[in-house]
Amino acid sequence: MTEGIGNLHSMKVLSIQYNHLTGSIPLPVFNISRIENIAFTGIIPQEIGNLVNLVALAMEKTQIISSVPISIFNISSLQMLLLSHNNLSGFLSREIGNSTKMQFLYLDENSFTGEIPKEISNLVEMEVLNLGFNSFSGSLDIRAENN
Template structure:
């Protein structure tokens, strides 16, 4: 763990930190680091492969770690925390594609910097990510659809950037109903923002028409069933009630059929009993 937050460090991010393969908590937030985010983050082995066994023989002191905007105290479970916090610096440039290889990373906080470019779609490969904070940067482009594959994501903040287009509505992103996490992106639209996307009104009207059409189809289906029942029932029973001769003929036919069936069954049983007796 390397925790150097809230100091006055300047200069570029030291690339040598990428050689610390067992580093699983990196907190350089609230400093004055400048330059770009290094592309060597995928050398942090503990954020790519599970190497927690190295802590079995070490004493882990009680430590305070900032996650999801809150300070939390860890001791024996500290080895399970995997976090990178570079927030509140002067970092610029694009978010490197290599960061998508940190599949075990739980928290990524790059907020309050001067980052530009698109949010890499490869972030969707970071399946262990629970917190993603990219707010207060200068990121542009659309929110990648791949974010919906982050099934453990519970804290998201993309506010105050230059993101555009419709907010994806994947299975996981539907759980974020707080519009403030998208605020400050004037060209962003869709739920949960109050800004509608182009074509939403047409889509709503089309859906309403489909619902009405479906409702009308169901109504006429049930009306047809009722009418069919009424016509069929009274076509047979009504005729029998009105025509006395037909009623007698119907019941005579019914009784004759019943007698024939009963006789046939009795003959079958008698023949079977005879065969059994001979055996």
């Protein structure tokens, strides 16, 4: 994929997973602020946080081997994060609590460790939370309110 893809300033959806592409996504893609939905394979770069209108990131079963960049949890429009069935590792960042519009969070079947941050309770729009088949430890500190 060439750097020229960054010139597609009106693009809202980019779906290129399950291909035989080599290399990484050119960084100019992450400067297309209109992108609302993106799906690809490879490492999730820190620049993902530049996609300020991102609503959905779908990268399940794409053999990602890295950690989830903190910047992704600062995208206030993010509603759907589908990263299940990969090799993601590390801790789940406390910044996850910034994703207050999150409705669907699938992080199951990865290699996450550590405690589930209590800030996950800030995700008041959450409909589906799947953290199964990881190596999380400690207690689950989620406060539920009935409305």
